[in-house]
Amino acid sequence: MTTPSETGTADSLENLVTHVATQLMAVDAATSPGVSQQVLGQLSSSFGVDVCFLRYNDHSIRATRLIAEWPPHERDPDPLELIYFTDADPVFAAAEHAKEPVFFRPDPIPEDEYQRLVEEGTGMALTSMASVPLLSGDTTTGCIGFIKFGIKDWTPEELNALKAIASLFAQVQARVVAEDQLRYLAEHDDLTGLHNRRALLAHLDERLRVGQQGPVSVLFLDLDRLKAINDYLGHHAGDWFIQAFAQRLREETGDGDVIARLGGDEFVIVPAGSVDADAAEALAHRLQDALRDRVTIGGETLTRTVSAGVALGVPGRDTTSDLLRRADQAVLNAKNAGGNKIAVFTDEMSLRSEFRNDIELHLQNVIDTGSLILHYLPEVDMRTGEILATEALVRWQHPTRGLLLPDSFIHVAESINLAGELGRWVMRTACEEFSRWQASGIAKDAVIRINVSPVQLVADGFVQSVADTIAEFGLDGKSVCLEITESVVVQDIETTRITLAGLKEVGVRIAIDDFGTGYSVLTHLKSLPVDTLKIDKGFVLELGTNPEDLAIVRAIIALAEAFNLELVAEGVELPSAAMTLLQHGCHRAQGFLLSRPIPSDAMAELFAKGVIPVDFSVPIRN
Template sequence: MYRSIRQTLLADHQIPMDMRHWRERLLSAILSVALLLGVVAAVPSAIVAFHQGHPSVAVMDIVALAWVAFVWRRRSLDYRLRAWSLLALLYLVGVWLMLTVGPVSQVYLLGVPAMAALLLGMRPALLALALSALTLLVLGWLVDAQFPTPGFEHQPLVKWSVVTVNFAFVGAMVTLSCAALLAGLERTLDKHRDIAASLSAANEELHLTGAAAARINDLVMITARDADTPPHARIVFVNEAFLTRTAYERGQVMGRPHTLLYGPDTAAEDRARVDDALRSGSALRIELVAHDRHGGAFWLELDITPILDEHGFARHVAWVARDIGSRKKAEALIWQQAHYDSLTGLPNRQLLRQRLEQALAASARDGHTVALLFIDLDHFKEVNDTLGHDLGDLLLAEAGRRIRQCVGDADTVARLGGDEFTVVMPGLVDADRIDQVARDIIARLVQPFRLRGERAYVSASIGITQAPRDGTAIESLFKQADQALYAAKDAGRRRLCHFTAEMEAAARLHLRVATELRSALDDGQLSVVYQPIVDLATGEVHKAEALLRWRHPVLGPIGPSVFIPIAESSGQIDEIGDWVFRQAAGQALRWRSLFHADFQISVNKSPVQFRDSGAARLDWPAHLHAIGLPGHALSVEITEGLLLDASDEVIERLGRLRTAGMAVSLDDFGTGYSSLSYLQHFPFDFLKIDQAFVRDLTPGSTAMVLCRSIVAMAHDLGMSVIAEGVETAGQCALLSSVGCDHGQGFLFAQPMPPEEFERFLRGG
């Protein structure tokens, strides 16, 4: 029982957190004490009283002790029932003692409200006080108990009223004091309970936070911030991810400054930004290069967050970092792919523009020259088609390396695509260096390329423009270098050419021609003229070639060599070519009826017209049939260039023309891409000797030998021969002597409009 009392009153680990538990503990303690004292005092007292002839006292002691023992043992009973049971016992003991012992026992009645205040609260205590005071008044007055009260010996009601008032006053003070004490205790317990709950939640949160920080993959570091020197921070916590990534042991980092993560690759501006954040106590997100224990560099995305204390001062700082090395590698790869050519490893167009912009900005400050070189590989297409794209790619990569070896460290070599390269030469003081570099590039590229056992040859044409001499706008410089490049190609390739104002004028003219050609046909500016083809044996004219002419109302006559390539590149050649064919067919129909039943007109057909452009085209054989002409009334002239890329579709279209009866002529034979294999695979009706041979035709000359050989070969293959550009009677005689069939040139007549051609045929 003693151990129960001690555990009930003194056990710190069982401190109750509210008044209910405090009162339950107090009730248990009072019952335990009462039971202990009862056993020690009441039992002997009952024995003595019984032996002295006071059995009622003995009975009362035994009943009271049994009552206390019952309440003490029945802990499962409701608390208030047990409390009221104890108060009732105390009250009855007080009443019985008042009746048997006398007024001196009123202290028991005073204990009832005090005990009620402790066990049940203010209201039950005031009720108990009122009951005890009333009981004292009634018992004292009715039994007129002897209680010394000077001045009131003969006034019992007044006497006991005075005693009751004093009893009530003392009882009220005791009761109210107990109640006030318990109210304060209750407030303290509530506050203590709230604090305990907050501490418990905080401890739980801290436990969870610590456990999470210790196990997350992010690097976590907490530093203590020095108030006197804010930028300096000592490490007080790191998680396992931090130790794993940096290769440090925990003891090697604790107490060390945050600069432990810095190294030679950590940018000074990044260090300054971190110091500013620590000094100002502000948050910061930054990407920087950190270093591990062994000096290895790695990228971190770092979040720095101050931890404020109750005074608002950031005494600690949380550092949470993520290793972004993989992301940085991916970004670098993306940047590399966006700015460099994958085949050659050279800068691409985007990076070239950036470098050129930087060079032009520097030129604006220092006045130095910037050179832009456009480089195109001559004959690369033939190499690529012959050896295949894989070897072609190897050639391009090697060409890029050779060009790079010819320029300086400050120069940029870029690949724009295909077989086109570009060089930017900034900060030039000596403009002569431009031509020297260009000549070096041409010399290096003309050397043979050895590609997996194969040998290939190309050359280079280079167009050059300079800033600020030729301008400073990037797009203009690109256009000018491109114009200079094409001028170099037109001049014979394998050479360099500088941009000139004349090229700009020619380019503007080209643009104007391309624009106005679209309306030239509708406006009647185009016309067809005819040049006779003479039978050299008889001098008769049964053939003519239809030639296209353009007379611009402002620019005057524009040569076919100017506008035909424009028509081909713009897609207008189909419409124009079909119009020329209809004009020639109409004239053939007329002249066959007027002059000769087998009169034939030849019409040039561009290689572009043989490609499938998707545009609506005139079916030439069908048109001839529709107007009542046989196929052989017209002949189609093609150039050797068409045969270079002759696809099955081209061969099929040529076959359809011949099947329809139309003759096919191979124009300009002996120049460009001449190959005897063409004559074997393509059955031509006419072979036209280019005027380049005819011009140099003299007795015993190489041209004479070649003409004789061409005529003999053509005749053996069943073809007739037409010589172009015949301008003298001597040339005509020599051609007749080697058996040439027909002649065409100014010796006979210039190209003429249809009306004039008819007068020519009539001999007028």
């Protein structure tokens, strides 16, 4: 390109500005340094200078940063890359707030003297410099610098062209800053400034590529009971606590470690480099200790514990979703263990999680598909073998896993709000089958026992639903006994008392199941309309060999006698347990020694017989 000094025409300067504008028009954050360097080379040639540079100001740290230069230099580290204004020479110092071009040139000397200096090689000491500011409103955001090893005079036309070109560079800078800000917002959490899920996934994708160093460890952190802070002090306080938590994570981790907030009170840390399970677990313990320190919020001094899950991934074998799923399973295991725990992922956790997911997936339509069935556990008078009652127990015929017991799916049903629907199905089905048995002339004086879930007990309209079901199948209320666990009774004693009173008006019996596992219900027992206590099987299994169990069972027997309550022992599996119960006045029992849970048809056959032979001299197995 012909330089302005050679032509001296306004047209050439205008063409130069247009050419620069064309090149800078499509520049983005990624291409800005390279294109800027190319443009600086053209400017150096066009204006006849030896060095050109582009610098951006960082007013937050009062410094100027080198973005591009011509000719390019390979300096590592480059001492001129970051210059603080407080330590800068006059040329750079002037660039902090300049609004107009700033020039530095040597004092004029005769031409023959200048030529002599050039011939001696010292002409570079006579250096002319110019700094043209980049402006954004009233803020000086950077500068374009020009250096001539010799004397350089700038014409008014050249200065106008420099201002126009500086304006173009300022527009590029604003665009780059906006892109950087958008990228930052897209990759960082707005509350804490930590990386967000998107940035974490991208980082793990890179770390797990084939050929990368491994293993790659992940720590999944979950604050315990943050909701208590939100409920007590408000969500603003909860946010403040999360910010303090994030700052402590920064302080306790290394520069290369990636910290991300997934949302709420969940955080993930990916240590830099290859970290094995022991080292990752040690880091988790260190973080637990640091995060336990108290935080002052609005005059309140608070602390929360943290649960942590640790998982490892192998580059080229594991995916990001695999690794995060394992870490999530591990932290759930820590939370389920009571919180404030650290769990390292194992294959066993994966199997449990796979099983639960399978259960949840198929459980949604279990009633519609007719996969539920009832088995019945007979209740026997151990003195005569007479069948006095039967307990309805739900079973699920899983499509691939076979017949599943309630422990396999009831907790899942509760977590997906299906427990109430399951409970209603059990009650209707049990009442329907029991009604059919009685209509056929059997089980006339027997009782059908039906378990009631906590969800059912507090549900609106539960009492009326029970009344309608009993009426629909023509049952005498006294032949129906609803069983609630002792723990449910004490969760909300007032609601329980009201519900049980309503059930007694309907005419059904009430039993407290698993009795003896807690003592808080004793203070309320007299005021509750209860008919039966069922001794928890944990106290019965080793009865006859365990004196502590015997002491508790004797106390429960005495309590039942004092309140004139019917008493049933659960879990009778050994003849010694049966004999001990009989010796101390407990006659009613159920358990594998007497009968295992059996299908509906088999239960009807037992009722038709009326008795189960009892001989406690040898174990009975049905």
